[in-house]
Amino acid sequence: MAIDTKSMPIYLDKPSLSPNAKLVLEKRYLRRDETGEIIETPDEMFWRVARAVASVEHSYDLQADTEAITSAFYEIMAGLLFLPNSSALLNAGTGRGQMAGSMVLPVEDSLDSVFDAVKLAVMVHRGGSGIGFDFSSIRPSGDRAGSRPDAAIGPVALIDVFSRATQNIRQGGIRRGCNAVSLSIDHPDIVEFIRAKADQSSLSNFYTCVAITDDFMQRAKQGMDYPLINPRTRGVSRWLNAKEVFDQIVDQAWRNGEPGLNFPDRINRDNPTPQLGALHHVSGCGEQPLLPNEFAHLGSINLSRIVKSEGDQNRIDFDLLARIASTAVRFLDNLIDLTDYPTVESMLATKRTRKIGLGVMGLADMLFQLKIPYDSEQAIKVAGQVMSFIQRQALEASIELGCKRGPYPVCAGNRMLLRNASRTTIAPTGTISLIAGCTPSIEPVFATVFVRNAFKGEHQMLDINPHFEKAARQAGVFTSDLIERLVRCNHLHQQPDVPEELKRLFVTAHQVSPEWHIKMQAAFQEFTDAAVSKTVNLPHNADREELGSIFTQAYDIGLKGITAYRDQSRSSQPFCTGDNGICLVRKYMNRVEKDGNIITPSQC
Structure with missing residues (x-):
């Protein structure tokens, strides 16, 4: 049209x-x-x-x-x-x-390529875009480098180089550079990569993701060993048990939400330009598989x-x-x-x-x-x-x-005669959804009432979903006491004074079971040319077995990638509930009572 x-x-x-x-x-x-x-x-x-x-x-x-x-x-x-x-x-x-949200940068197995990529990464961040990297072609740590048999530092150490180089570069002058990096599951350094962010202060401006092949998933389900391939020689480095490696991924993701997974075989079945090569890279939040550059x-x-x-x-x-x-x-x-x-x-x-x-x-x-x-x-x-x-x-x-x-x-x-090789993508929309005054992307609402930690903690913003506020007012239950209870605990379904129909409608991220998160992502993936960036939110008490099941379901249902986050598994997170929002709630409710009007959320 x-x-x-x-x-x-x-x-x-x-x-x-x-x-x-x-x-x-x-x-x-x-x-x-x-x-x-x-x-x-x-x-x-x-x-x-x-x-x-x-x-x-x-x-x-x-x-x-x-x-x-x-x-x-x-x-x-x-x-x-x-x-x-x-x-x-x-x-x-x-x-x-720069007008793009992100790009992918190739990093080849040579010093010239590495440092050219570092320089370009800085330029891209200064222009306002995020970057997706794939380090699968980098020779493993301890491998031959030049005339020295064991001098290679490996991909994880190189990622740290990129992290340090871009950490203080502000995208478009307004925020720190955002990066995503993936490593193939058959890389000899895959175990080190999986654990790269065990220390939450490490690689703080990188999101890590493991590229999981169909072959690996089948071997993991059967408890079989699989080969690690040296990208320099293309020879087998050693063998690991696929189920044990999968469990290590699950354990680390349970601890702090990373690594996520992407499924390159599934991605390449939708590759619109296979004549240009396979898609090994994904953009900064995993929503857009791209060719190098x-x-x-x-x-x-x-x-x-x-x-x-x-x-x-x-x-x-x-x-x-x-x-x-x-x-x-x-x-x-x-x-x-x-x-x-x-x-x-x-x-x-x-x-x-x-x-x-x-x-x-x-x-x-x-x-x-x-x-x-x-x-x-x-x-x-x-x-x-x-x-x-x-x-x-x-x-x-x-x-x-x-x-x-x-x-x-x-x-x-x-x-x-298509103008664009691919046309649809589901991105996270974290910031632009704030501008638009709506819930982000295809996610369920985090909470009907919560506090948003913004700008590195400089500001705390009260967020009351406007549709919940309207419905609660119509039901006669929108009171200061209810809003204070909600900002403390986020448990709308446990509030005795809230009608059951409101509890059922305004289901929040942690109440939505993982199966429904995955079903929703799959519903959008079916009609999306590229990929879908989405997070499966888990309550703090979720166990590793549940997380492993989520990853397996995501693969089986045909998703191109999956990220799961267990609440409070990181020392800081952008959304929270608790007593620190009470002051904001009281300011908001005082203004409502003074004006006597229904006003839009966060006008305190």
Whole structure:
């Protein structure tokens, strides 16, 4: 579906930003002058980005109505219907170049390659993007290096080099660089890699992930040994028991949430360009498998804004969703051309496939409005319907762009003139969901009331889900006492004064059983070209056996990757409940009582 420039504007009224959203924008996104003073409003930011992204139109059509297209781009952002990845909000229209959320950097088994990659990693982080690495080609520690038989330091020590080099580089000047690194399960240093973050202060700006093959999983299920392969010689280094190694992965993930798993054989069954090679790398949060040097340009539709009322019923507005999706595909395709790439190699790699990643956020909020519990078959069905619709709209929009602008360069042999080799991705949306005022990505709500530790603990932000607040008010149970109890313990289902229908609807992340987390991820994966970034949240008392079962189920159901996190398994975490939120609750409730109004969450 093309953008209908004759019927602009086509979207909803512009909602107000929450205080939390304004704080995030002020801290990270709004432009500042040389003295550090903010010189831009949120509305001006949206116009800045819209104009910059629409400016690409003249590259393809000198008669393009850029004013109408700018308005369309502005409306989906300012209407909080769609937001691009953080780099685009930061950099578009500022003279700084990177627009992508992340990229993957190849690291070959040579000193020149390693230090070239370190230099490029610093450049990429300074531009605002995260990085995915795969160190599987690096020779193991103690291996031959030059004329010395045992001088190689191995991948884990090299990862530490990258970590130290990028640790204090702030992405786009606003946050520390984020990296993800994977190592093949058959690398001789795999056990050391699994334990690399046993000390939680180690590799603090790296997320670790083990690349698990089909062969390994079959051997692990049967308790068989498997070979470790030296990437330098391609010979067998030694043999390990697959079940014992799998159990070590489970143990370490139980201790602090890492490593996660990705399944490269499953990933490559969906490889849109196998003629260019296998996909060994995934982007910074695991949502986008990429070829070496490719950048990932991502954006997400806010599902909480596509529900409309009809009498006393709510339903999904698929007409609105279609318009948002088609506009967003055009937006993301333009970002590819707007990006100022750090190297010629990264520009060529990205433009030869023109991969984009249109995803979603606010799923839990959408389900709340539809009165559908997250852990239900109806929720899984609706999730599949929504994502299949988005995938179809994104495909149609990409074909239309391909007909007008030309297909991606290596599209030869594809019966459809696709503009983009892949089009849909489910990213984490941690920060942009805060701006949009919705739940992140496809996750269940962490809690109906909780405290968000933000900006390295500088700020604590109260988060009360607006749909819960509305429902609790209608039920007559929204009181200071209830909110204080919830911020202390997060156990809505244990509150005697809350109606059962509210307890069932507002199920939180730790109440959702692992099976439902995996079912939801699978529902989206079925209709997603790339991969799905999602976390299976576990209560603190979950055991290792339960976690091992989650990993096995994820593989068996056909996921491309899996991350699980046991509550309080790290010394610090971004979301929490407890007494430290009581002061924020009281400020909020005092303001509510004073004004006598229902106000949006976090306005304290």
